[in-house]
Amino acid sequence: MIVPVSYLCGSDNITSTFYYMPRVKLFDENEVLVKAMNLFWKQGYSATSVQDLVSHLGINRASIYDTFGDKDKLFKKSFQLYRKQSREGLIQFFENKQNVKIGFSELFKNAIQEAINDKERKGCFVVNTITELVPNDESLNEVLEINKQDFINIFFEYLKKGKEIGQLKTNQDLKSLATLFYTLYNGIRVVSKVRPNKKELTDSIKVALSLLF
Amino acid sequence: MIVPVSYLCGSDNITSTFYYMPRVKLFDENEVLVKAMNLFWKQGYSATSVQDLVSHLGINRASIYDTFGDKDKLFKKSFQLYRKQSREGLIQFFENKQNVKIGFSELFKNAIQEAINDKERKGCFVVNTITELVPNDESLNEVLEINKQDFINIFFEYLKKGKEIGQLKTNQDLKSLATLFYTLYNGIRVVSKVRPNKKELTDSIKVALSLLF
DNA sequence: ACTTATTTGGAACATTCGTTCTGTTATTTG
DNA sequence: CAAATAACAGAACGAATGTTCCAAATAAGT
Structure with missing residues (x-):
């Protein structure tokens, strides 16, 4: 970062600027x-202490406060990053699928497989945050509501597009389906935190996907 | 509680017992x-301090420890009570319904209405506990797995009975449906914590219930 | 009244909490 | 070199954490 250093030149009151390059x-x-x-x-807001953060982030305690403010701000920034990543990930995910039915099928399968692969059993950050922090913080509530509408909308647009290009023939209301x-x-994200059974879960989402035809 | 008080009578080593009635x-x-x-x-495990408990339970700090052990034991006992109540509540709920489809329809509607009525936005204690405490505690994990299988089984038996008496004609695998x-x-319990929209949710479960015919 | 034991309020304990502060070290440009 | 400041280690802060302890008050039966 370039830091401008201003100072007064004598009695002329003229401000000159030159630059130092700090570390x-x-x-x-x-x-x-x-x-x-x-x-x-992984740990949620309450169960994560600042000491935990100092130990895991690899930077100094003071640097955390200098860079991110306090614990609350760091959490919200972390959460925002997760939202951004998962949102963009979802859109890209759908784009690469042959058709709507495969799209949703792979999405659910992916969630199940992720749960099985994840030895830390983190689940979904959004789900964890909803269940831990609603309704403590009103500003967070708003973010969560936006996030919900955002994802439902992505689902809806994907279904609508699928129907328009003839991949989908169902007469169900697409908004409701989304x-x-x-x-x-969200249910999969919860249930699959506890000893996920791949076959059990996969079979059950097949039933749900039979709604798409 | 009757407390037996034993003492030795002289050199005969005979034990006599009489009773005092303590407070x-x-x-x-x-x-x-x-x-x-x-x-x-409402608050989860981490966010509930012993001071919170002292303030809300109406009994003394020492009495909490005397009666329930420590915070961890009190939490698990509380959780066990919730499980018992919700399990028995569900069975009774299903028993009073005319048929399977109405049973599940009312169950979902009930969950939505509860979320809307609940000003504290507590959600579901089991869901909250899964997302907060998995995988910290292995003994809790076992309880949660048992709880899951238990509820899926209640759903399954209810569906099976419904099919046997001709209320249900679907060819879907009933275990998967359960x-x-x-x-x-579980998904409803999560989603409905954030500004629940009754119509939106009700319409969406109608789509799910179309799987029953 | 005496005995027994529960319940009480409140003090006390060592730890940990989130946060702030104080130096010291390190790095880059003028 | 000097100047500037990011990043550092670590102490320090008061408040809160979970837990234990103690003396006093209370209630019921002998």
């Missing part, structure tokens, strides 16, 4: 944020 | 446990 940041702020995100994701799939997706 | 408990242990359950349910409904039920 550059030794850590990547975004890398640190990713680490914070993973810790909050909400249903979003609700089911 | 009886002034508070109803179960009433206090219900209060603890509601507090843990798992799907359990997953969806």
Whole structure:
């Protein structure tokens, strides 16, 4: 960062500016944020102490406060990053699928497989945050509501597009179907935290997907 | 509680017993446990301090420790009570319904209406506990797995009975359907914590219920 | 009245909490 | 070199954490 240094030149009251180059940041702020995100994701807000953060982020206690403010701000920034990543990930995910039915099928399968692979059993950061922090913080509530509508909308647009290009023939209301799939997706994130059974879960989502034809 | 007081009578080494009646408990242990359950349910484990419990349970700090052990034991006892209540509540709920489809329809509607009525936005204690405490505690994990299987089984038996008496004609695998409904039920508990929209949710479960015919 | 034991309020304990502060070290440009 | 400041280690803060302890008050039966 270039820091302008201004000073008064004698009695002329003229401001001149020249530049010093202070020490550059030794850590990547975004890398640190990713680490914070993973810790909050795994442990939740309350169960993550500042000492935990100091131990895991790899930067100094003071640097955390200098860079991110306080614990609350760091949490919200971490949460925002997660939302951004999962939102963009979802859109890209759908784009690469042959048709709507495969899209949703793979989405659910993916969630199940992720739960099985995840030895830390972190689940979904959004779900964890909803169940832990609603309704403590009104500003967070708003973010969560926006997030919900956002995802339901992505589901809805995907279904609508699928129907328009003839991949989908169902007469179900697509908005309701989107909400249903979003609700089911959240349910998978919860249920699959506890000893996920791949066959059991996969078979059950097949039943749900029979709604698409 | 009757306390037997034994003492040795002279050199005969004969044990005689008579009774003193100590002060009886002034508070109803179960009433206090219900209060603890509601507090843990609302705030979660980490965010509930012993001071919170002292303030809300109406009994002394020392009495909490004397009666329930420590915070961890009190939480688990509270959680057990919730499980018992919700399990028995569900069975009774299903028994009073005309047929399977109405049973599940009312169950989902009930969950939505509860979320809307609940100004504290407590959600579901089981869901909250899963997302907060998995995988910290292995013994809790076992309880949660048992709880899951238990509820899926209740759903399954209800569906099976419904099919046997001709209320249900679907050819879907009933075990998968039970798992799907359990997953969806958990999803509703999460989604409906954030500004629940009655029409949106009700319409979406109607789509799910179209699987029953 | 005496005995027994529960319940009480409140003090006390060592730890940990989130946060702030104080130096010291390190790095880059003028 | 000097100037500037990011990043550091670590102490320090008061408040809160979970837990234990103690003396006093209370209630019921002998």
